[in-house]
Amino acid sequence: MNKPATPNSFRTGPDEQGMFGIFGGRFVAxxxxxxxxxxxxxxxxxxNDPEFKAELTALSTYYAGxxxxxxxxxxxTRHLGGAKVYFKREDLNHTGSHKINNCLGQxxxxxxxxxxxxxxxxxxxxxxxxxxxxxxxxxxxxVVYMGATDVARxxxxxxxxxLLGAEVRPVTAGHGTLKDAMNEALxxxxxxxxxxxxxxxxxxxxxxYPEMVRDFQSVIGSEARAQIVEQEGRLPDVIIAxxxxxxxxxxxxxxxxxxxxxxxxxxxxxxxxxxxxxHCASMNAGRPGVLHGNRTYLLQNADGQILDGHSIxxxxxxxxxxxxxxxxxxxxxxxxxxxxxxxALAAFQLTxxxxxxxxxxxxxxxxxxxxxxVPKMDKDQIVIVNxxxxxxxxxxxxxxxxxxxx
Amino acid sequence: xxxxxxxxxxxxxxxxxxxxxxxxMGGDPDYDTSLSIMKALPISGSDIIELGMPFSDPMADGPAxxxxxxxxLKGGQTLARTLKMASEFRAGDDETPIVxxxxxxxxxxxxxxxxxxxxxxSGIDGLxxxxxxxxxxxxxxxxxxxxxxxxxxxATPTTDDKRLPKVxxxxxxxxxxxxxxxxxxxxxxxxxxxxxxxxRIKGHTELPVCVGFGVKTAEQARVIGASADGxxxxxxxxxxVANVLGPKGEKTADPAEAVATLVSGLAQGxxxxxxxxxx
Numbered sequence: 001m002n003k004p005a006t007p008n009s010f011r012t013g014p015d016e017q018g019m020f021g022i023f024g025g026r027f028v029a030x031x032x033x034x035x036x037x038x039x040x041x042x043x044x045x046x047x048n049d050p051e052f053k054a055e056l057t058a059l060s061t062y063y064a065g066x067x068x069x070x071x072x073x074x075x076x077t078r079h080l081g082g083a084k085v086y087f088k089r090e091d092l093n094h095t096g097s098h099k100i101n102n103c104l105g106q107x108x109x110x111x112x113x114x115x116x117x118x119x120x121x122x123x124x125x126x127x128x129x130x131x132x133x134x135x136x137x138x139x140x141x142x143v144v145y146m147g148a149t150d151v152a153r154x155x156x157x158x159x160x161x162x163l164l165g166a167e168v169r170p171v172t173a174g175h176g177t178l179k180d181a182m183n184e185a186l187x188x189x190x191x192x193x194x195x196x197x198x199x200x201x202x203x204x205x206x207x208x209y210p211e212m213v214r215d216f217q218s219v220i221g222s223e224a225r226a227q228i229v230e231q232e233g234r235l236p237d238v239i240i241a242x243x244x245x246x247x248x249x250x251x252x253x254x255x256x257x258x259x260x261x262x263x264x265x266x267x268x269x270x271x272x273x274x275x276x277x278x279h280c281a282s283m284n285a286g287r288p289g290v291l292h293g294n295r296t297y298l299l300q301n302a303d304g305q306i307l308d309g310h311s312i313x314x315x316x317x318x319x320x321x322x323x324x325x326x327x328x329x330x331x332x333x334x335x336x337x338x339x340x341x342x343x344a345l346a347a348f349q350l351t352x353x354x355x356x357x358x359x360x361x362x363x364x365x366x367x368x369x370x371x372x373x374v375p376k377m378d379k380d381q382i383v384i385v386n387x388x389x390x391x392x393x394x395x396x397x398x399x400x401x402x403x404x405x406x
Numbered sequence: 407x408x409x410x411x412x413x414x415x416x417x418x419x420x421x422x423x424x425x426x427x428x429x430x431m432g433g434d435p436d437y438d439t440s441l442s443i444m445k446a447l448p449i450s451g452s453d454i455i456e457l458g459m460p461f462s463d464p465m466a467d468g469p470a471x472x473x474x475x476x477x478x479l480k481g482g483q484t485l486a487r488t489l490k491m492a493s494e495f496r497a498g499d500d501e502t503p504i505v506x507x508x509x510x511x512x513x514x515x516x517x518x519x520x521x522x523x524x525x526x527x528s529g530i531d532g533l534x535x536x537x538x539x540x541x542x543x544x545x546x547x548x549x550x551x552x553x554x555x556x557x558x559x560x561a562t563p564t565t566d567d568k569r570l571p572k573v574x575x576x577x578x579x580x581x582x583x584x585x586x587x588x589x590x591x592x593x594x595x596x597x598x599x600x601x602x603x604x605x606r607i608k609g610h611t612e613l614p615v616c617v618g619f620g621v622k623t624a625e626q627a628r629v630i631g632a633s634a635d636g637x638x639x640x641x642x643x644x645x646x647v648a649n650v651l652g653p654k655g656e657k658t659a660d661p662a663e664a665v666a667t668l669v670s671g672l673a674q675g676x677x678x679x680x681x682x683x684x685x
Contacts, residue, residue, distance in 0.1 A: 031562040033539045186465045191588040290511045303484040304515030305462040
């Protein structure tokens with residue numbers, strides 16, 4: 001891969017065509033193209049409209065509970081015996097993860113656009129729950145596409161979505177995971193173009209979604225940056241987040257991209273190891289390709305057929321990644337490293353025991369990397385880990401992994 | 407530069423009838439069977455062949471074509487084998503136009519320049535790539551046109567008059583009008599609306615306009631063919647293959663024969679289209 005020249009700023013993308021270098025773009029069927037152009041137009045107007053900003057800020061504050069706290073994880077810090085570890089507590093948001101940040105922004109956009117129906121895809125169910133939540137709050141019918149495998153392993157979230165009035169449609173194609181759910185959501189959208197708003201849950205898909213979702217999630221990094229300066233009087237040495245599609249990660253990373261001394265690390269799902277096919281480390285083991293409206297790193301075979309991948313965490317179980325991450329990888333600004341299922345599981349248990357916080361398995365991947373590097377760092381150094389969601393939804397999976405019945 | 411598509415369309419125009427464009431999934435259910443189906447198409451009255459390139463994630467396709475693609479991939483089909491199939495067909499038929507239809511990623515991974523060279527050498531006349539709108543023309547459309555391969559664009563009910571010129575700009579061979587907003591294999595849209603849309607597109611281009619998505623029967627082919635320059639049938643043909651496969655994929659009858667029977671009926675439909683319209 002040719003390494004692009006280092007830009008003056010890493011925060012100016014995408015260009016007008018929706019490209020981050022060679023990544024991103026608008027690889028969609030013609031039927032959807034006018035819709036995507038309309039969305040881009042409406043988004044450009046909304047983001048500069050003080051009324052839109054004010055409404056989003058009010059909802060974020062009083063409905064979602066922002067700002068989320070930046071918490072000094074004293075127990076984990078003591079246990080690891082190195083740098084100070086802080087958690088950005090996205091798990092404390094309404095609905096239990098960072099997903100609400102994006103859903104509130106997009107539902108306000110859907111309202112502005114006069115749409116009548118919301119569709120969404122979901123992996124772990126966190127985005128499905130957040131979508132069902134905002135649909136309930138704003139009175140929209142909502143259909144959530146979810147892979148049949150994920151429906152089985154995330155049953156508490158499926159029930160939550162149903163309680164919230166959403167219809168959950170299980171998708172049996174492929175391995176029945178996030179990729180297949182996204183295919184089916186796109187098929188719904190291309191059929192119901194008149195009245196339907198597609199609420200994409202991650203910073204991927206055709207332009208303008210990667211940019212728009214990033215902007216809605218950047219509240220994470222903007223807050224964290226101000227909070228660490230307030231609490232420690234300086235910027236962190238390292239920031240870490242898990243990357244599935246990559247929305248919580250880009251949300252944390254983006255405000256720090258031009259802080260040259262901050263080391264930024266994204267964690268991919270290493271599954272059962274990168275030697276086989278049972279992982280979702282698209283940036284470590286994949287190559288650039290085109291899927292779901294954008295060019296990005298993908299797990300695929302020599303014929304360009306997309307592989308299914310595997311992760312213990314349904315939220316990371318996706319063979320691609322948001323295009324901006326692919327660009328940040330190639331430009332060298334962000335390091336992307338894999339964490340195995342077992343390592344994430346151990347970090348999940350450790351955090352529960354020493355912090356009294358049950359993290360989502362996705363977030364446990366990020367913590368697992370902190371567990372590796374923090375002991376080798378100086379005590380006056382600072383690491384921020386994005387605790388993107390709470391782990392209540394994962395207790396069945398974890399029990400299963402540990403050979404217990406609940 | 408004229409292609410087999412241009413020549414075939416000119417010939418049919420002179421005959422005063424629309425084209426029957428038939429879609430099959432390359433390699434479904436296996437290479438040899440699929441090649442025999444392909445060879446049966448022109449004999450049964452197909453004027454243009456759309457050869458599907460299987461893809462793991464066909465976002466614009468309904469269950470029938472999704473399943474056909476998976477059968478083909480399971481049978482070992484690759485883009486290289488689809489090109490080989492075309493060239494084997496071409497050895498016995500140098501007239502019938504072949505249009506490759508599918509998604510961009512397998513082509514991107516194969517390499518655009520290498521793909522165009524190999525496609526040209528295999529006797530491919532045109533490309534329909536679902537996930538490459540005009541905004542992405544630099545990727546494949548422009549290189550294809552330079553290589554002398556037609557790039558056939560989809561126009562849809564959401565393509566309004568303002569956008570239509572952009573969609574038509576680099577289109578060649580014919581325009582593929584998607585009869586409805588939806589995926590392949592859905593119910594046919596209101597035929598009066600389709601006719602009006604065809605007329606609207608013809609106001610913007612000299613190119614032939616073929617209509618697809620939802621055409622399953624000879625009667626539908628006849629009605630659509632009254633106003634369009636061609637009628638595309640895909641899902642019905644793919645289903646004809648699926649219907650003669652047992653639960654384990656074993657053949658319970660000859661798929662080529664099943665397809666031939668269906669296509670012969672469709673061919674009668676398009677051949678009577680203008681007569682019926684004139685009545």
